[in-house]
Amino acid sequence: MVNEEMIRKAGEVLSDPRNHKEEVQALQDTMYVVGGKWRLLIINSICNGNKRFREIERSIPGITTRMLSRELKDMEANQLIKRTVFPGTPVLVEYTETDYCMSFGGIILEMINWGKMHRERMRQG
Numbered sequence: 001m002v003n004e005e006m007i008r009k010a011g012e013v014l015s016d017p018r019n020h021k022e023e024v025q026a027l028q029d030t031m032y033v034v035g036g037k038w039r040l041l042i043i044n045s046i047c048n049g050n051k052r053f054r055e056i057e058r059s060i061p062g063i064t065t066r067m068l069s070r071e072l073k074d075m076e077a078n079q080l081i082k083r084t085v086f087p088g089t090p091v092l093v094e095y096t097e098t099d100y101c102m103s104f105g106g107i108i109l110e111m112i113n114w115g116k117m118h119r120e121r122m123r124q125g
Contacts, residue, residue, distance in 0.1 A: 033078050038063055038071050040108060043101060046081060047108075051094040080104075 034040055038060065045059040057068050072095060075081045080101040086092040 033080070034104065036071070038067060039075060039080075040111070042068070042071055042075065043080065043097065043104070043108065044112075046095055046097050047102075047105070051096060053093060053095070056095065 034043070041060045041063070042056060045056045048059070050056045050059050053068070053072075056072075057063060057065060060068070072081065072083070076083050079098055081095050082098055084094050084096065086094070
């Protein structure tokens with residue numbers, strides 16, 4: 001449930017004089033890096049211990065192999081994950097979150113909390 005303290009803090013932040021152009025650019029940059037339907041789900045999956053491609057794929061209902069592959073490449077390019085190849089037969093590839101990705105962790109947890117609160121609010125009518 002949204003508490004009054006959260007509303008008060010949000011009101012303070014949003015009412016301060018701000019640089020709108022700078023904020024729009026920052027939001028666009030953030031949405032570019034973590035945007036899309038799948039990236040936050042992939043980050044969450046990796047942070048929950050799914051390191052191999054098939055583990056990640058199985059943990060996210062509806063994602064295709066092609067989409068996961070594309071997203072992992074983009075996320076690696078944006079330094080959110082690290083791809084490590086272990087030689088051998090068969091070759092083992094693991095994906096891990098980077099420290100840079102972990103810097104986004106608090107925001108992801110807040111989004112999860114907000115999503116839970118929203119679902120409960122919608123359930124109550």
